[in-house]
Amino acid sequence: MTTHILRTIYLLLFILLIVSSAESAESLRNQSLGVAIGKPSPTVSSSDEIPDWIARWELARVLSHAKRYDEAITEYRKLLAKKPDLHEARTELANVMAWQGNREGMRRELEQLPLNKIDDKTRLMLAESYVIQKEYGRAEAIYREYLARRADDLNVRLKLAEMLSWGKNYDASLTEYERILKVRPDDIQVRRKYAFVLIWKGNMDEAANELRKTLE
Amino acid sequence: MNTTMKYKQYLAFALLLGASALLAILCYHGLRQDMILFRKGEQLRVRQDFGSAIPLFVKSFKLGNSSPQLLKSLGDAYSGAGMPLSIDVYRLFLTKYPQDHTVRIRLARELARHGRYDEAVLEYRNLLGEKR
Numbered sequence: 001m002t003t004h005i006l007r008t009i010y011l012l013l014f015i016l017l018i019v020s021s022a023e024s025a026e027s028l029r030n031q032s033l034g035v036a037i038g039k040p041s042p043t044v045s046s047s048d049e050i051p052d053w054i055a056r057w058e059l060a061r062v063l064s065h066a067k068r069y070d071e072a073i074t075e076y077r078k079l080l081a082k083k084p085d086l087h088e089a090r091t092e093l094a095n096v097m098a099w100q101g102n103r104e105g106m107r108r109e110l111e112q113l114p115l116n117k118i119d120d121k122t123r124l125m126l127a128e129s130y131v132i133q134k135e136y137g138r139a140e141a142i143y144r145e146y147l148a149r150r151a152d153d154l155n156v157r158l159k160l161a162e163m164l165s166w167g168k169n170y171d172a173s174l175t176e177y178e179r180i181l182k183v184r185p186d187d188i189q190v191r192r193k194y195a196f197v198l199i200w201k202g203n204m205d206e207a208a209n210e211l212r213k214t215l216e
Numbered sequence: 217m218n219t220t221m222k223y224k225q226y227l228a229f230a231l232l233l234g235a236s237a238l239l240a241i242l243c244y245h246g247l248r249q250d251m252i253l254f255r256k257g258e259q260l261r262v263r264q265d266f267g268s269a270i271p272l273f274v275k276s277f278k279l280g281n282s283s284p285q286l287l288k289s290l291g292d293a294y295s296g297a298g299m300p301l302s303i304d305v306y307r308l309f310l311t312k313y314p315q316d317h318t319v320r321i322r323l324a325r326e327l328a329r330h331g332r333y334d335e336a337v338l339e340y341r342n343l344l345g346e347k348r
Contacts, residue, residue: 055340062337063333
């Protein structure tokens with residue numbers, strides 16, 4: 001009789017064990033996810049997982065998308081004060097300054113960066129800012145380095161050609177125009193610009209020929 | 217004879233145990249349907265099958281599972297599917313767990329992604345402890 005009672009107790013204990021193990025497996029699963037089901041817990045959060053500088057960087061980007069440029073610049077400055085080597089953020093700051101019309105500020109920021117850390121688009125913006133400041137030599141260096149890699153970019157080649165002519169470097173300018181016209185012989189606008197450079201150089205006959213071609 | 221009886225007893229005992237284990241499993245499936253749906257949803261979400269995961273999470277939620285993990289996963293699934301409902305789910309989560317920065321940054325990102333920049337800025341500032 002005692003044996004039967006003991007067996008029944010063992011059996012009940014075993015059933016309880018199975019049920020509770022199913023429950024505890026569930027709870028373990030949730031604990032491994034770092035949460036306790038249904039209970040608000042202050043330990044749920046972990047601010048360590050997101051460094052402040054990441055949040056600030058994202059904030060700066062959102063502010064710039066919202067065209068709240070002054071605030072964006074403030075956030076970029078705070079970010080760069082803590083992470084001065086964050087080249088990508090400095091490039092973004094420079095871009096925001098350019099959108100704001102502050103080319104001088106943009107230049108200052110970009111000049112703090114090694115040239116190989118600046119993407120092409122921003123590098124060309126920097127070149128343009130040099131052109132505006134009539135620092136043609138610096139702009140030319142950027143354009144030439146870019147064209148050495150992207151010889152097919154005729155728009156940039158045209159900018160270089162124009163800039164060289166403004167700097168009275170007519171021969172170099174004409175060479176660039178000729179390269180463009182070799183690929184786009186029917187581009188009337190480029191041919192007219194080419195003709196003007198010929199005029200500035202004093203090659204009137206050649207210029208007249210080129211202008212005539214644009215009228216045919 | 218005595219030995220045969222013993223084996224029969226053991227067999228009966230083993231059958232009883234097996235039946236009770238089966239019963240326990242069935243009970244669990246019956247009682248915790250919400251958790252089973254959640255787990256299935258999680259598997260789909262991990263496989264980035266957000267469209268299939270969302271209905272399972274929603275069903276689990278309707279069955280009473282309002283665990284933080286479910287809300288996070290539902291928000292993430294909506295976010296993965298590019299649906300702005302993620303914002304509402306993250307907000308619901310944050311009413312319960314306002315200190316969870318991992319979800320607040322997800323909310324901020326979703327707001328920004330859907331062009332709600334001003335609200336996103338507020339969330340980022342909140343995250344940085346610069347409430348305005």
